[in-house]
Amino acid sequence: MDSLPHTKLVVIVAFPNLPLLEVAGPGDVFFHASKAIFEKTGVEDTYHVIVIAADGTDQILTRSGITIATPVKIDDINQPIDTMLIAGYNFENSMIESSDFYNWLADISAKVRRIGSICVGTFALAKAGLLSGKNVTTHWDKAARLHRDFPDVHVDSSQFFIKDGNIYTSGGVSSATDLSLALVEEDYGREIAVTVARHLVLYLKRPGYQYQFGDLLPVNEYEQGVLSKIQEWMVTNLHRDLSVEQLAAHSNMSPRNFARVFLKETGLTPAKFVEKLRVEMARKLLVESDLSIEQIAEKTGLVSMVSMRRIFLRNLMVTPSHYRRAFKTTLNEVELT
Incomplete structure (x- = not known):
């Protein structure tokens, strides 16, 4: 050639x-x-x-x-x-x-x-x-x-x-x-x-x-592990206090033992996992709902718009408003002929 x-x-x-x-x-x-x-x-x-x-x-x-x-x-x-x-x-x-x-x-x-x-x-x-x-x-x-x-x-x-x-x-x-x-x-x-x-x-x-674009949460490889037993409860209670003490109490474990087992199973501390779970649920609501950013922050336990912005930047390196603009559907904004 x-x-x-x-x-x-x-x-x-x-x-x-x-x-x-x-x-x-x-x-x-x-x-x-x-x-x-x-x-x-x-x-x-x-x-x-x-x-x-x-x-x-x-x-x-x-x-x-x-x-x-x-x-x-x-x-x-x-x-x-x-x-x-x-x-x-x-x-x-x-x-x-x-x-x-x-x-x-x-x-x-x-x-x-x-x-x-x-x-x-x-x-x-x-x-x-x-x-x-x-x-x-x-x-x-x-x-x-x-x-x-x-x-x-x-x-x-x-x-x-x-x-x-x-x-x-x-x-x-x-x-x-x-x-x-x-x-x-x-x-x-x-x-x-x-x-x-x-x-x-x-x-x-x-x-x-x-x-x-990626998933923040690790794949749960323990079907009978501590996370499997409480994750659904965590998702429905994101707006509440999800401290190690509260998570451990819900799991009928001591805080120290719960934190040790949780870290071994997930590779994350309970606090870091909760933060990432809240971000995952918030990004889902940003894309799939018309709730305001303030409402989403309150609903997911990210507290406020300012706090949510800081946590999004730490985990996704984008702001909530930028994420919503990038991923929310535009079909309802376009006139189809």
């Missing part, structure tokens, strides 16, 4: 059954960046994007049922790869057990200017040994697993994307466009990146953090 000398070659290595947006998002960003650069400078083909199948096949079937042709193989490329992105890592795919792919990935990473991952593609980079000691992100729902499987990797699931040296990792699927815009800005400056973002109706830097 030949290309013009000035062209930055972007290679997306795609696993089977990946979300289409992980390929389409970066593809559109780099295409429109090339167009914007041509209109400004007259230089053509600034970026060239190709998709390569991680399993070496001629096509990739995406999760949505749309097939992406992948006729080009890595051996067909005879020019330097500027940027490589790993997309659609599949936990159930048998190829992830083969060391050949990860050996290849580790080898080629030394030959590209920068390498990155989209969503859970971070796991592929980690398995190739490229993330030891690195600061990275991934989809919020898989962050705990990444930390468990690769304890020498520093995982921050709050960010949409993170750069550490020439390693770039991104969060959920839509973060592929956040990362791609950042790469364009790094290459050609803010003006070009803003032009692309405006054309695609995107934020150049999306407000907020991944925290606003």
Whole structure:
């Protein structure tokens, strides 16, 4: 495969059954960046994007049922790869057990200017040994697993994307466009990146953090544990005093023993769990009800609008009003014809 000398070659290595947006998002960003650069400078083909199948096949079937042709193989490329992105890592795919792919990935990473991952593609980079000691992100729902499987990797699931040296990792699927815009800005400056973002109706830097999308509460693995016995009662009594003493009394336990068992089962102190439970219920009401923020604060035990704002910022890094604007349905505000 030949290309013009000035062209930055972007290679997306795609696993089977990946979300289409992980390929389409970066593809559109780099295409429109090339167009914007041509209109400004007259230089053509600034970026060239190709998709390569991680399993070496001629096509990739995406999760949505749309097939992406992948006729080009890595051996067909005879020019330097500027940027490589790993997309659609599949936990159930048998190829992830083969060391050949990860050996290849580790080898080629030394030959590209920068390498990155989209969503859970971070796991592929980690398995190739490229993330030891690195600061990275991934989809919020898989962050705990990444930390468990690769304890020498520093995982921050709050960010949409993170750069550490020439390693770039991104969060959920839509973060592929956040990362791609950042790469364009790094290459050609803010003006070009803003032009692309405006054309695609995107934020150049999306407000907020991944925290606003994730679940705050840990998965309860103890069906007969202390939490299972009192969680429903806690939900219906969020407006009341839920101190350790009150929770322990409801569980017929001493406060000291209750706190010890609760921390062991959930990984959180009772006070921290109650706070997160209140935030979870408040965010549900922000989206699903028309109650005012003051009413929601009172109903969930967050006391006041000021207190609720402070606790939301601590847990979600967004304010209650911002969260409501971002996630509340707009169907009743749009005239359907």
